[in-house]
Amino acid sequence: MGMERFMELYETVYKDMYRLAYYYLGNPQDAEDAVSEAVLKAYENFASLRQEEAFRAWIFKILVNQCKGYLRKKNGKESYELKAEPSYHPSLEDYTLTRDLLSGLSEEERRIVALTVFGGYKGEEIAKILNRRHSTIRSKYRRALKKLEQQILAEEVHS
Numbered sequence: 001m002g003m004e005r006f007m008e009l010y011e012t013v014y015k016d017m018y019r020l021a022y023y024y025l026g027n028p029q030d031a032e033d034a035v036s037e038a039v040l041k042a043y044e045n046f047a048s049l050r051q052e053e054a055f056r057a058w059i060f061k062i063l064v065n066q067c068k069g070y071l072r073k074k075n076g077k078e079s080y081e082l083k084a085e086p087s088y089h090p091s092l093e094d095y096t097l098t099r100d101l102l103s104g105l106s107e108e109e110r111r112i113v114a115l116t117v118f119g120g121y122k123g124e125e126i127a128k129i130l131n132r133r134h135s136t137i138r139s140k141y142r143r144a145l146k147k148l149e150q151q152i153l154a155e156e157v158h159s
Helices: 003-011 014-025 028-044 052-075 092-103 107-118 123-130 134-158
Strands: none
Touching (some): 003 028, 003 052, 014 028, 028 052, 052 123, 107 123, 107 134, 123 134
8 A cells, every 4th residue: 555545545534533632632723733633643544554444543653653742742631621623613602602501520520522523533433532441432432422402401401
């Protein structure tokens, strides 16, 4: 599998890669840098990929590791805050509501919700990206949805 095939596969994921990097890092320039470095690493190791079907999960795992490295360098520790996608400009009210709702979730739950809702990934893909068991991802996602549902119901009662 050569460069042409790599580029064909990359074309199918590059927008989602940028979106995920932006959610992780919250800065468009850092997101672009992380994607560029992840793509370079992936290309250098493309020959080691045994199954093309695994390309998406494989390259996203590289990207997640790249983002974690950026956060460690930047903050001295890993932190995660969900950011709105740059092309989406929420109102202050939308942003505040989303931030408040997601703040009730653990860091890992926020990642899983972001990958599912905003990235469109399935549980098995998320398990590969985050290097967790699929059953763990499923249960954490269900728990996160339950928490969000309770928060929304509580908000409705108070308004």
